[in-house]
Amino acid sequence: MKALTRSIMAVAALAALAITFTLASSVGTQASPAELHLNASDATITVDGDSSEWAAINGLTVPMKQFEIPPGSDWDTPGVVDPIDATLKVATDDTNIYVLFEVPDDYDFDGPVPPNNHKVSAALAVQFLIDPAAGPHMGSGHSDFEAGLGMVDLWHWELDCIASAMSGGGPAGSGNDPDCNMDDEYSTDPETREDDGGGDPNAAAENSLAGSWSHSGSAGGIDTAGTWTFEMSRPLQTGDPEDAAFAAGGTAKVALAYWDADEGATGWTDLGHVTSADGGWINVHLPGVAGGTDRLWADTDCSGAVNPIDSLKVLRHDAGLSVSQTAGCPGVGTSVTVAD
Ligand SMILES: [Ca+2]
Ligand SMILES: [Ca+2]
Ligand SMILES: [Ca+2]
Ligand SMILES: [Ca+2]
Numbered sequence: 001m002k003a004l005t006r007s008i009m010a011v012a013a014l015a016a017l018a019i020t021f022t023l024a025s026s027v028g029t030q031a032s033p034a035e036l037h038l039n040a041s042d043a044t045i046t047v048d049g050d051s052s053e054w055a056a057i058n059g060l061t062v063p064m065k066q067f068e069i070p071p072g073s074d075w076d077t078p079g080v081v082d083p084i085d086a087t088l089k090v091a092t093d094d095t096n097i098y099v100l101f102e103v104p105d106d107y108d109f110d111g112p113v114p115p116n117n118h119k120v121s122a123a124l125a126v127q128f129l130i131d132p133a134a135g136p137h138m139g140s141g142h143s144d145f146e147a148g149l150g151m152v153d154l155w156h157w158e159l160d161c162i163a164s165a166m167s168g169g170g171p172a173g174s175g176n177d178p179d180c181n182m183d184d185e186y187s188t189d190p191e192t193r194e195d196d197g198g199g200d201p202n203a204a205a206e207n208s209l210a211g212s213w214s215h216s217g218s219a220g221g222i223d224t225a226g227t228w229t230f231e232m233s234r235p236l237q238t239g240d241p242e243d244a245a246f247a248a249g250g251t252a253k254v255a256l257a258y259w260d261a262d263e264g265a266t267g268w269t270d271l272g273h274v275t276s277a278d279g280g281w282i283n284v285h286l287p288g289v290a291g292g293t294d295r296l297w298a299d300t301d302c303s304g305a306v307n308p309i310d311s312l313k314v315l316r317h318d319a320g321l322s323v324s325q326t327a328g329c330p331g332v333g334t335s336v337t338v339a340d
Contacts, residue, residue, distance in 0.1 A: 035279075035280060035283060036060060036062065036276075036279060036280075036282040036283065037060075037282075037283045037284075037285065038058070038059075038060040038088060038089075038090060038282060038283070038284045038285065039058055039285050040058075040090035040091055040092055040097075040252075040284050040285060040286045040287060041057045041058055041089075041090070041091045041092075041287065042091065042092065042093065042287040043057060043091040043092075043093065043098070044091075044093040044096075044098075045091055045096075045098040045100075045231070045233065047098070047166070047210045047211065047212050047231050047232065047233050048164060048212050048231070049163055049164045049212035049213050049214035049229060049231055050164075050214065050229075050231075051100055051102070051214075051229045051231060054089050054091075054100050054231075057089050057091060057100075058089065059087045059088065059089045059100075059102075060087065060088045060089070060282070061085050061086075061087060062085065062086045062087070062088050062256055062276050062279075062282065063083065063084075063085055063276065063279060064083060064084050064085070064086050064256060064257075064258060064274040064275055064276050065083035065084075065274050065275070065278065066078070066080070066081055066083075066272070066273070066274055066275075067137065067275055067277060067278055068278075069145075069271070070143070070144065070145055073145070073146075075271055076269070076271060077271075078263065078269045078271040078272030079263040079264040079269065079272050080263075081260045081262075081263050081272055081273070081274055082260075082274075083274060084103060084104055084105065084258070084274055085104070086101060086102060086103050086104070086256060086258065086276075087100075087101075087102040088100070088101060088102075088254070088256065088282065088284075089102075090252070090254075090284050090286075092236065092246065092248070092286050092287055095235060095236065096233045096234060096235055096236060097233065097234055097235075097236055097246050097252075097286075098231075098232070098233045099126055099155075099230075099231075099232045099233070100229070100230070100231055100232075101124060101126060101228075101230040101232070101256060102227055102228065102229055102230070103122070103124070103227065103228040103230070103258050104226075104227050104228075105122065105226075105227075105228060105258075105260055106217065106223050106224060106225050106226065106262070107215045107217045107218050107220070107221070107222060107223065107224045107225075107226055108120060108121055108122060108222060108223070108260075108261035108262065109121045109122070109159060109163075109215070109218070109222070110261075111159055111160055111161065111162055112160060112161055112162055113158075113159075113160035113181070117267065118158040118159055118160055118181065119261070119266060119267030119268055119269075120261045120266070120267035120268075121158070121159040121261055121267075122159060122228055122258070122259065122260065122261055123156075123157065123158045123159060123258075123259035123268060123273075124156075124157050124230055124256070124257060124258050124259065125154055125155060125156045125157070125256070125257040125273075126154075126155040126232065126254065126255075126256060126257075127152050127153065127154050127155075127254065127255040127256070127257070127277075128152060128153040128243075128244035128252055128253065128254055129150075129152055129153075129244065129252075129253035129254075129281060130150065130151040130152055130153050130186070130241075130242075130243070130244050131149075131150025131151045131152075132150065133149045133150045134148075134149050134150030134151055134152050134188075135149045135150075135277075136253075136255040136276075136277040136280055136281050137189075137190060137275075137277045138152060138154070138187040138188075138189060138190045138193065138277075139151060139152050139187050139188040139189050139190075139192070140189040140190060142278070145189060145190050145191075146189060146190075146191065147189065148187075148188035148189035148192060150188065151186050151187070151188050151242070152186065152187055152188075152244075152255075153184075153185075153186055153242065153243045153244040154183075154184075154185040154186060154187055154193065155182070155183075155184060155185075155209055155211075155232060155234075156182075156183045156184075156185050157181065157182040157183075157211055157230065157232075158181045158182075159180075159181075159213060160179070160180050160181040161179065161180035161181075163212075163213055163214045163215065163218060164212055164213075164214060165180065165212065166180075166210060166211070166212055167179075167180030167181070167182035167209075167210070167211040167212065167213075168180065168182040168184075168207060168208070168209030168210045168211050168232075169207055169208065169209070169210070170207040172205075172206060173197050173203070173205050173206070174195055174196065174197045174198065174205055174206075174207065175194075175195040175196030175197060175198070175205055175206070175207045175240075175242070176195045176198075176207065177207055177209070180211075182207075182209055182211045183195050183207065184196050184206070184207040184208075184209050184234075184240075184242075184243065185198075185242075186199075186242040186243075195207075196240055196242040196243065197242070202240070202241060202242055204238075204239050204240045204241060205240055205242060206238060206239075206240050208234055208235055208238055209232065209233075209234050210232065210233045210234065211230065211231065211232040211233075212231050213228065213229060213230050213231070214228075214229045215227070215228050215229070216229070246286060247286070248286060248287060248288055249286060249287070249288035250286050251283050251284065251285050251286070252283075252284040252286060253281035253282070253283065253284075254281065254282040254283075254284050255275065255276050255277045255281060255282060256275065256276045256282075257273045257274070257275045257276075257277075258273055258274050258275075259272065259273045260272070260273075260274070313325075
């Protein structure tokens with residue numbers, strides 16, 4: 001057993017304030033769907049395209065659909081792609097963050113590339129907030145895709161290598177993956193996207209992503225129904241300012257995108273993807289203590305979810321006001337004890 005002191009609650013307070021900010025920033029643009037939260041787990045994952053070791057790990061269902069192109073834009077209208085419910089799982093250990101992105105869609109793969117064409121294979125992106133104000137549409141918000149609000153970290157993976165192969169990595173000074181096209185990128189709005197190191201000078205640019213994929217129906221051949229498994233990892237801290245930095249007990253803000261090779265006769269288009277971004281950032285709560293439990297630290301009232309009530313309780317506590325708690329839930333600001 002390990003006694004945890006007020007520092008844990010300080011983490012909870014920071015997380016709750018971050019949630020308050022997110023809620024405030026999304027008001028007024030459109031009817032906001034319920035915020036999505038995921039408790040990441042404490043685990044070490046082998047990145048090999050085999051999801052079996054994720055079986056007991058908590059997952060989140062993520063609705064994904066095509067975004068609406070804002071009025072007045074000169075962007076081309078993409079083909080129609082059906083909405084999907086993807087599954088997101090996240091784990092961390094002392095060194096790495098691990099991401100499992102599972103997509104229910106048929107098997108389309110035309111690789112390796114070259115000589116073949118990755119636009120008739122699936123493609124994906126995982127996006128993380130870097131600058132606190134950045135919006136979930138590649139840095140922009142819901143109402144104006146041309147107005148960047150800050151930088152986001154993009155893991156952008158077009159499937160140039162075969163199933164189970166290791167993707168990611170590349171020469172120093174660049175986020176480019178010259179072999180498998182799992183590029184480490186950043187963007188500030190949908191039209192401003194670069195490999196790390198590909199825009200403003202960035203001596204620390206690097207690509208330490210690792211990824212491996214599989215599809216449950218691949219043995220049946222092209223168009224066989226099933227589920228894509230995209231398994232990925234990266235060090236928690238890369239030292240690259242064009243990457244998100246992850247900390248124990250922190251909240252990672254995540255968005256997902258998926259390109260369906262069945263969008264049109266020539267495969268997917270840049271704009272044709274489904275995305276989680278219309279639902280705002282997904283809040284992924286990283287395990288707070290090395291070797292600790294998967295408790296959701298930001299859930300100050302032990303309700304099982306993080307919501308504005310938690311923010312209010314932390315604000316009341318910080319202001320010296322009384323905070324009512326349900327029976328059995330530690331008071332905000334008090335010590336708690338968890339299994340080691
Ligand atoms: Ca695995
Ligand atoms: Ca498809
Ligand atoms: Ca990088
Ligand atoms: Ca990056």
